[in-house]
Amino acid sequence: xxxxxxxxxxxxxxxxxxxxxxxxxxxxxxxxxxxxxxxxxxxxxxxxxxxxxxxxxxxxxxxxxxxxxxxxxxxxxxxxxxxxxxxxxxxxxxxxxxxxxxxxxxxxxxxxxxxxxxxxxxxxxxxxxxxxxxxxxxxxxxxxxxxxxxxxxxxxxxxxxxxxxxxxxxxxxxxxxxxxxxxxxxxxxxxxxxxxxxxxxxxxxxxxxxxxxxxxxxxxxxxxxxxxxxxxxxxxxxxxxxxxxxxxxxxxxxxxxxxxxxxxxxxxxxxxxxxxxxxxxxxxxxxxxxxxxxxxxxxxxxxxxxxxxxxxxxxxxxxxxxxxxxxxxxxxxxxxxxxxxxxxxxxxxxxxxxxxxxxxxxxxxxxxxxxxxxxxxxxxxxxxxxxxxxxxxxxxxxxxxxxxxxxxxxxxxxxxxxxxxxxxxxxxxxxxxxxxxxxxxxxxxxxxxxxxxxxxxxxxxxxxxxxxxxxxxxxxxxxxxxxxxxxxx
RNA sequence: CGGGACGUAGCGCAGUCCGGUAGCGCACCUGAAUGGGGUUCAGGGGGUCGCGGGUUCGAAUCCCGCCGUCCCGACCA
Numbered sequence: 001x002x003x004x005x006x007x008x009x010x011x012x013x014x015x016x017x018x019x020x021x022x023x024x025x026x027x028x029x030x031x032x033x034x035x036x037x038x039x040x041x042x043x044x045x046x047x048x049x050x051x052x053x054x055x056x057x058x059x060x061x062x063x064x065x066x067x068x069x070x071x072x073x074x075x076x077x078x079x080x081x082x083x084x085x086x087x088x089x090x091x092x093x094x095x096x097x098x099x100x101x102x103x104x105x106x107x108x109x110x111x112x113x114x115x116x117x118x119x120x121x122x123x124x125x126x127x128x129x130x131x132x133x134x135x136x137x138x139x140x141x142x143x144x145x146x147x148x149x150x151x152x153x154x155x156x157x158x159x160x161x162x163x164x165x166x167x168x169x170x171x172x173x174x175x176x177x178x179x180x181x182x183x184x185x186x187x188x189x190x191x192x193x194x195x196x197x198x199x200x201x202x203x204x205x206x207x208x209x210x211x212x213x214x215x216x217x218x219x220x221x222x223x224x225x226x227x228x229x230x231x232x233x234x235x236x237x238x239x240x241x242x243x244x245x246x247x248x249x250x251x252x253x254x255x256x257x258x259x260x261x262x263x264x265x266x267x268x269x270x271x272x273x274x275x276x277x278x279x280x281x282x283x284x285x286x287x288x289x290x291x292x293x294x295x296x297x298x299x300x301x302x303x304x305x306x307x308x309x310x311x312x313x314x315x316x317x318x319x320x321x322x323x324x325x326x327x328x329x330x331x332x333x334x335x336x337x338x339x340x341x342x343x344x345x346x347x348x349x350x351x352x353x354x355x356x357x358x359x360x361x362x363x364x365x366x367x368x369x370x371x372x373x374x375x376x377x378x379x380x381x382x383x384x385x386x387x388x389x390x391x392x393x394x395x396x397x398x399x400x401x402x403x404x405x406x407x408x409x410x411x412x413x414x415x416x417x418x419x420x421x422x423x424x425x426x427x428x429x430x431x432x433x434x435x436x437x438x439x440x441x442x443x444x445x446x447x448x449x450x451x452x453x454x455x456x457x458x459x460x461x462x463x464x465x466x467x468x469x470x471x472x473x474x475x476x477x478x479x480x481x482x483x484x485x486x487x488x489x
Numbered sequence: 490c491g492g493g494a495c496g497u498a499g500c501g502c503a504g505u506c507c508g509g510u511a512g513c514g515c516a517c518c519u520g521a522a523u524g525g526g527g528u529u530c531a532g533g534g535g536g537u538c539g540c541g542g543g544u545u546c547g548a549a550u551c552c553c554g555c556c557g558u559c560c561c562g563a564c565c566a
Contacts, residue, residue, distance in 0.1 A: 005515085005527055023500095034558085089564070111566090145490095145564055152565065225566065262566055295525055302524095340526035358525055368525080489565095 005344075009276045014220040015148075021270055022149045025279045025349045035147040035154040039263065042349060043150075045287030046266055047157065051137065053189050053284070054159065054261065057181045063133040063161060068115050070139075071106040076114035079239040083113065086206020090142045092154075108141045113207065113232070113258055116162045117240040120254070124164065124244050130254065131174070132164040150267030151224075151489050158262035164242060164254040168233070171255035172210075175231040178259045179212045182227045190265065191282040191400035192216050192272045193408050194226060195432070195484055197457030202441055205258075209233030215456045215484065217408040218271035221430035223456045223486035226268050229259035267489075272404050273373070279350030280372055282400050283393040288330045290316065290389060291351045292367075293342050295358030306333045309357050312367065312385070319386035327389065347372060352396050353389065355380075373400055408432070414465045419474050422485070426451040432486050434459070436469030436479025443474050447485070456484045 007024070008016040022028050027043030039047065055065070071094060078084045087110045094106040109115070120132055141155045161178060165171040179196055186192045194214040204211035208230040216226045236242065237253040246252050273280040283289045294309035296302040309331045316327045330351075332342050339356070346354055356368040366379045369389075373396050380388045411431035422433055437443065437455065448454050458481045468482045 140566085142565075144566095146562095156566070158566070228566070260566070264566055293525095297524055338524060338526080338528060340524095340528090342526090344527050356525065360525075 007276060007278060007348075010219060010274075017274075017276070018267075018271060019149065021274055021278055021348075022267075027266065027270070027279070028149050030149075033154070035144060037149055037153050039157075042287075043266055046269065046281065046285055047263055049285045049287060050185075050189070050265060051159070054181075054185055055135075055137075057185060058135050058159075058161065061133075061177065061181060063135045063163075065136060066134050067136050067138065068109075068112050068119065070109055072109050072112070072115045074105045074107055076118060077107050079114065080207045080236055082235070083207035083239075087111070087142075090144065092141050092143055109138070110140055110142045111258075111260075112136065112138070112140075112160055113162070113236050113256075114240070117164075117236040117242050117256060120162075120164050121240050121242040124242060124254065126245050127166050127247055130164055130166045130244060131170065132162075133174075134163065135159055135161040148267070148489075150270070151264055156263050158260050160258060160260040163257045164237070165256070166244065166246065166252070166254065168231075168255050171233075171257050172231050175210070175212055175229045175257045175259065178257070179214065179227075179229045182214055182229065182259075182261060185261075186214060186216065186226055186265075187401060189282065189284045190269055190272070191284075191397060191404060192226070192268060193401065193405040195457065195459050195463050197459040197463065197484065199228075199457055200441070200444060200455045200483070202444055203455065205230045205232075207232060207235050208258075209235065213457050215432075215486070215488075216268055216272065217411060217432060217486070218268070218489070219274070219407065220271070221411045221432075221486075223432065223484075223488040224264070224268045224271070225456070225488065226265055227259070227261040230257060232256040232258060273400055274350070277344075278348035280400070281350035281352060283352040283397045286328065286350070286352050288328050288351050289393055290327060290329045290353045290355060291346045292329065292331045292355045292357055293339055293346075294331065294333060295339050295356060301359060302335070305357060305359065305362070306331070308362055309333065312355070312357060312382075316386050316389060319390070321387055322390055327386065327393075343370070353392055355389075371396055373403070415467075416469055416471075417473060422447075422453075422473060423451055426453045426485075426487060430487055432456070432484050434465050434469070434482055434484055435473040436471050437481050437483045438472035438475055438477045439480035440472075440475070443472065447474060451487075453485045453487050456486050456488060458483050 007020050010017045025042060026040045028037045028039050031038050091110050092108040095102055137159050139155055139157050143154060144152050147153050163174050165174060183194055183196055186194045194216045196214050199211040199213055210231045212229045213225055214227045215223050218224055234253040234255055236256050242254045243251050244254055270279060292309045292312055294305035296305045313329045313331050316329045319327060350372060352372050354370045361367050365382045367382060367385060369380050370377045413425060413431055414434045417433055417435055425431060425433060444455055464482050469479050472479050
């Protein structure tokens with residue numbers, strides 16, 4: 001921050017830019033405990049909008065919310081072999097309580113499969129008790145060595161869905177259905193394009209049969225895993241004796257899924273849409289969609305313009321053209337701050353649309369608008385201002401997605417790419433590279449070692465190249481899959 | 490845990506080499522003017538200079554020890 005007022009630009013130093021946006025837009029702040037953070041109202045407001053939209057989707061697809069406890073007996077963590085192997089190193093463990101050493105240490109949940117399937121086992125006897133479609137909003141703790149605001153912190157907020165089904169196919173359908181819900185949310189609410197697909201064996205969730213994921217591209221061309229959905233098979237059901245009597249009379253193990261998205265998405269939002277002036281929030285997730293800045297010179301004028309601004313706000317919020325989803329409007333009537341300074345501040349905070357209302361506008365019976373995304377300005381007639389504003393917001397929402405998708409596609413490489421060319425891309429601008437892979441984990445490890453890029457996913461059909469590579473990029477052997485490579489957060 | 494840097498006001502820093510009254514910018518408070526893209530002037534508040542010890546008449550500055558933070562690597566929603 002050479003200039004106290006200007007942000008470091010994305011081109012200068014992307015990660016410095018990111019940190020400055022988070023801190024200066026007051027989305028979050030560092031907490032006294034290294035690696036954990038405080039989510040401030042501006043950031044939490046976005047998370048609340050995310051929660052509401054997702055929660056509605058979960059409810060609409062038949063899920064119910066519950067809450068399971070933070071502390072998990074150590075023995076539970078050890079019941080599923082891969083799970084404990086994957087998570088034990090990053091767990092925080094409570095060894096003392098009430099001033100005494102505990103008989104059995106308690107793990108602070110890094111995720112809740114173990115406790116939840118233990119409970120499900122208590123609740124399920126018959127196929128008639130299935131499926132269980134449950135979700136919880138919770139915090140989890142993972143003792144990361146290297147942390148970044150929103151993207152990786154010791155503690156974070158998320159939702160974790162957990163379901164139990166009578167058959168493999170039903171669980172598989174659930175895991176994929178949720179993936180679709182996430183995708184819809186990311187595209188239509190976050191305006192963030194994603195590639196959906198399957199994780200390779202080495203990248204899948206500890207204890208899962210298969211992990212599906214959504215991968216987004218940030219403006220520095222690195223990938224961000226924005227969400228995951230797992231088909232857990234019967235792994236946890238066997239470990240926790242989650243059994244039921246089938247219609248046939250046989251005792252069978254249930255089939256589970258789990259799926260989650262976290263406050264990491266706020267980081268994804270920032271890095272997808274932010275610009276050198278700060279945050280850019282898609283209207284649907286903006287706690288405030290419209291800020292009205294009244295403009296005045298004298299005290300008399302101030303009273304008049306603040307009144308006019310409040311009247312405008314009332315007209316906007318009173319408009320029912322969006323049904324229950326009323327326009328979210330704020331009037332910035334602060335005295336002692338120039339309008340220009342207010343503009344910069346609201347731009348930093350990513351408010352999608354600014355309306356300036358001064359004596360001249362009032363005279364002309366119009367209001368002056370400025371879009372946050374394109375910074376295009378235009379007068380809007382007072383007559384019919386609400387639908388016009390709603391229309392502008394809808395355009396901003398749509399244009400953000402289009403722009404983000406164009407950026408991603410411009411940094412996506414397909415076709416027969418040699419390993420040398422691949423290295424050039426990864427050392428240089430980065431991006432998504434679609435390439436053939438023979439399916440050998442050793443090749444995957446080698447590429448990771450040599451280039452720091454990883455297989456983000458085996459993409460779902462609609463994302464695959466029309467002419468999929470026939471050979472493995474590294475070995476030249478026949479390709480088993482087309483995969484997406486990228487450096488990732 | 491290995492490699493590098495740094496701890497001075499809320500934030501960003503100068504001062505440290507060469508010991509001598511703790512400073513600057515931003516932010517904050519008060520007042521006045523200003524007011525359609527970061528306003529100006531005047532006044533003001535705020536710091537055990539990371540902690541502990543040593544050298545010295547005197548330490549932010551020199552010496553020893555400790556602690557902490559950040560960046561790079563090993564792990565990762």
